[in-house]
Amino acid sequence: MRILSVHNRYQIRGGEDESRQAEENMLREMGHQVTVYEEHNDRVAQMSQLQVASRTIWSSEAYQIVQNQLKQQPQDIVHVQNFFPLISPSIYYAAKSEGVPVVQTLRNYRLLCPNGLFFRDGQVCEDCMGKFVPLPGVIHGCYRDNHLASATVATMLTVHRTLGTWTKMVDVFITLTEFARQKFIAGGLPADKIFVKSNFIHPDPQPGEGKGNYAVFVGRLSEEKGLDTLLAAWQQLPVKLPLKIIGDGPLTAKLTADTQNMPEIELLGRKPMSEVYDLIGEAKFLIFPSNWYETFGRVAVEAFAKGTPVIAADIGAIAELVEHNRTGLKFMPSNSADLAAKVTWLLEHPQELNQMRQEVRIEYETKYTIKQNYHKLLEIYDLVRKV
Template sequence: MQILSIHNSYQIRGGEDESWAAEVKLLSEKGHQVEIYEETNDRTEKLKALQLAQRTIWSRESYQIVTQKIRATGCELMHVQNFFPLISPSVYYAAQAEGVPVIQTLRNYRLLCPNALFFRQGRVCEDCLGKPVPYPGVLHSCYRQNRAATAATAAMLVTHQGMGTWHHQVDLYIALTQFARKKFIQGGLPPEKIVVKPNFVYPDPGVGQGEGGFALYVGRLSVEKGLDTLLAAWQLLQTPMPLKIVGDGPLADEVQAVAARLSNVEWLGRRPMAEVHALMGQAQFLIFPSKWYETFGRVAVEAFAKGTPVVASDLGAIAELVESGHTGVRFRPGNAADLATKVHWMLADTQRLAAMRRAARAEFEAHYTAESNYQQLMRIYEQVRR
């Protein structure tokens, strides 16, 4: 199959970028011809505000690039991962004009929320959900804390809502969890066009032994990811359980300050993926303290692949992935005291923890392997091929 894969990558590489790269790698190794059109947010710094706003709503350049690639390669379908902000929904129209079906993976909530997170001022916010004009997001400068940038994002949403883009120019959407699917339906996307297919881990990193005697956090150091809850919980622990933190972000200074004050907290900064997976295998459990809905939770599935259970917020998509008492345990989101209690509970029974390790690996093997995901993806592709 000839596939055009489209992605606007982030300045700080994250789960969306990793998942897209894994999918391209898997398809290529299965013998498909994957043509890539990628933009990177590094380019936004070279554009003036008005130029970026225009591209966000409708990129003529992207339309022309997609048209040329389809005609040159004879692509049978186009799979869009992320079009924001440089690629724009214009690529849907380019593909449809050439008779090529369009699939969009819903990796964040951008079609429903200007900042794509449903998160504002430290809490879940659905003020823009279902509104034809997401004016609350503009009033609160939700995207990058910049009202002009938020207004441009809102203009993109309003324009394409009015044009019927989300209903008519996309043949099929892929949500990553049932929770995310329900949220997009609530926001107005056609339910008959949304299927569920999770992310996967590829290649399989292999099982770890959990012999390191520490808990692990991996991800962006930001409020929506629950770093404040995590750090507060570690200051409440009655036993000095070691915590290793991998990642970078706006709360880096705060993490560094806590690590300097507490001997059982270590900040490792960014690390190569192979090292991250090794740490996951050594950890007794992974902490996933997010305070926003998430659309999936790739880090949790990577932990499952290593046989490492997860202590996760009982919120959004991550609550769907972690079965409390089986593959980990869930705590009340944003509640540091409850997180500390659940950490103590995890440490209280070594046999239970060992059983969770086996269950976590079994969960990965049942739902998140590359082969299982590939079969699901092929069934999805066959639905839209013309």
């Protein structure tokens, strides 16, 4: 098949960027032709606020680029990974003008929530859920703590709800978990158009040995990731277990200050994926303390592939990925005492921890390899090509 993959890249590369790159590589590896159209958020700094706002709602430039590409090099499918903010939903219309079906992967909650997270003031917020005009997001300045920018996102959502863009211009939506699928159905997207296809890990990084006497956190250093809960839990541990934190983000400076008197915590910053895999594979377990509705939790599956159990907050999609007492443990979201208790329990039960190392590897081999993912994606593509 010939697939046009569309993606708006983030300034700080994260799980969404990694997952869409893996998907494109998989398709090429399986013999398909993948053409990429992408924008990068670094361009935002080169534009005026009015230009960014205009492009967010309807990008004539992106429309022309996609339409011209489809005329010059016909495609079987346009697969949109992320259109926000510089590409915009105009590309759906460009695809339809050339008679090409559209698949949209929903890697965040942007179609339902201006900040895409269902998260505000340190906790889950669904104030905009089900509202045709998401005014609460504007009032609270939910997108980038900016009322004007939030108004732009709200306008984009309202305009395209009015036009029926999500229901008429997109043939199939892909969510990464059933939890996310149910959220989008509750938010008004048609249930018969939403299919679940998880992320995957390829090539197989092979399991580690778990011989490092430490726990590990990997992810963006931002409020919704539950780092305050993580640090508080580490202060409550009866035994000081080393903790390695991998990643960067807006909380880097604060974390550096907060951990000055906590020598057992090491901030490693960003690392190449090969190093990240090595560190995960030798960890006793990975901590996933998010306090928002993760749409997936790629790092948890990376841990499974490395044979490393996961202690995760019992919230959102990550709660769907981790099976309590088999592939890890779950703790009450934002509850540092419960997290500390779960860490302590695993440290005191080495036999159960070793059994979990075997189970997580089985979980990876059963659900998250390239083979299962490829067949599922082809099933979805076949559906839209028959529409």
